[in-house]
Amino acid sequence: MSPSHYTQIVLASRPADSAFIEADNFRKEVVPFDLKPQKGQVLIRVQYLSIDPATRLWLSETKTFLAPIPIGSVMQTIGIGAVIASGEDTSLVPGDLVSGDLDMAEYTIRDATAVQKLELPLNTQALDYIGPLGHIGLTAYFGLIDIAQIKAGETLVVSGAAGAIGSIVIGISGSTKKCEWLEQELGIDKALNYKSPTFKDDFSKAVGTLDVFYDNVGGEALDLALASMNLHARIIICGTILDINTAEQYPLRNYSQLLSKRATMRGFSLYDYTARLEEGRKYLTELVTKGAIKQRYHVLNGLDTAPGSLGILFRGENEGKLIFTLATDVQLHGSSDFPSANLNHYHHGRYIEVLDARTMSNINHVATRLGKLLHLAHQVPCAPKRARGR
Numbered sequence: 001m002s003p004s005h006y007t008q009i010v011l012a013s014r015p016a017d018s019a020f021i022e023a024d025n026f027r028k029e030v031v032p033f034d035l036k037p038q039k040g041q042v043l044i045r046v047q048y049l050s051i052d053p054a055t056r057l058w059l060s061e062t063k064t065f066l067a068p069i070p071i072g073s074v075m076q077t078i079g080i081g082a083v084i085a086s087g088e089d090t091s092l093v094p095g096d097l098v099s100g101d102l103d104m105a106e107y108t109i110r111d112a113t114a115v116q117k118l119e120l121p122l123n124t125q126a127l128d129y130i131g132p133l134g135h136i137g138l139t140a141y142f143g144l145i146d147i148a149q150i151k152a153g154e155t156l157v158v159s160g161a162a163g164a165i166g167s168i169v170i171g172i173s174g175s176t177k178k179c180e181w182l183e184q185e186l187g188i189d190k191a192l193n194y195k196s197p198t199f200k201d202d203f204s205k206a207v208g209t210l211d212v213f214y215d216n217v218g219g220e221a222l223d224l225a226l227a228s229m230n231l232h233a234r235i236i237i238c239g240t241i242l243d244i245n246t247a248e249q250y251p252l253r254n255y256s257q258l259l260s261k262r263a264t265m266r267g268f269s270l271y272d273y274t275a276r277l278e279e280g281r282k283y284l285t286e287l288v289t290k291g292a293i294k295q296r297y298h299v300l301n302g303l304d305t306a307p308g309s310l311g312i313l314f315r316g317e318n319e320g321k322l323i324f325t326l327a328t329d330v331q332l333h334g335s336s337d338f339p340s341a342n343l344n345h346y347h348h349g350r351y352i353e354v355l356d357a358r359t360m361s362n363i364n365h366v367a368t369r370l371g372k373l374l375h376l377a378h379q380v381p382c383a384p385k386r387a388r389g390r
């Protein structure tokens, strides 16, 4: 039975160019339920929504690779939901699980061709499709294997968290707790806290020189990486979380090193890989089903948490892939359990974390784990560990 009303989150105002996103940039609305799928459309009950740094781009006036969301419009983000009704001419039926760009709302209408039907392989759960089997894992996969063309024996540094392949594994993160976790849980060689007053020295000592810098952040760490490149190093620009909140870009001082080191700096977007998503997903599914890549989620409970969620992300308070969960009582085909059955930790009734993780499902963490696994999978001989502090 349809509800009489449903809740949605609307963009109330744009954050100023250099301003942090505040909860009052969004507005919660409870609106009458009048959603009816037309020909080729489906009505979706939303279950999980992903909170991503890129959501910030939708809030800007300037068009990036994401078109700005008009003020007063319902926010969007990547999500997962269950089809509860379908119009004519769609192959999707009620009970199908789908993912795609969804509204930040309890219910939404989408063209059936704009969402992807999910079949859950053994040992996977719906959430994986906004984690290692979704945009997170796929971005790490294509960034490392296609853009970075990472090889065994090379030193990979990942900003925003951790990195791993071949000889030396260095991760950069924003708290002692996260650094301890990266070293102890992921077993990386060294984790550096970019907020430490000694970060610059720590970076030079730990990294020495690098072959691949997988950058999720920009700013000082990127500049240090430019100054620390080996010949033919590759700087991969996956994200610019530092500059995303401000119109002012961090001035890079070591840009000229790209010439002397015959290095490349290349940005990429997962949108470039639409035709190859199945390849990445096949590879990642094998790893997830074997338990080689697990996941950790930081889950906010309910749409009420949506306005404050981006702040959590940009303050670095998330410990794992930040998502929020909505419906918890949807029956899916072939399953009597809602796929959130193993969300097992409630904290202050507000958020839940899945803690069965060896690694987290943020891009930087998947990149870390994937780096190691790609190396193992291809059985590339690994160079002996180089001494630190070069």
Ligand SMILES: NC(=O)c1ccc[n+]([C@@H]2O[C@H](COP(=O)([O-])OP(=O)(O)OC[C@H]3O[C@@H](n4cnc5c(N)ncnc54)[C@H](OP(=O)(O)O)[C@@H]3O)[C@@H](O)[C@H]2O)c1
Pocket: 052, 053, 054, 135, 136, 139, 160, 161, 172, 173, 174, 175, 178, 216, 217, 237, 238, 239, 240, 241, 242, 268, 269, 270, 271, 313, 314, 315, 316, 317, 318, 320, 321, 322, 361, 362, 363, 364
């Ligand atoms: N190229 C693509 O196609 C593509 C696709 C998806 C995402 N991305 C990008 O990939 C990056 C990682 O995405 P994700 O979803 O995995 O995000 P995420 O790791 O969940 O990102 C949030 C983390 O970034 C760190 N952070 C926040 N503000 C920071 C700042 N000013 N300086 C340094 N670190 C900061 C925080 O951790 P700390 O505690 O360490 O500060 C925070 O926990 C983002 O830049 C995103 O835009 C790119």
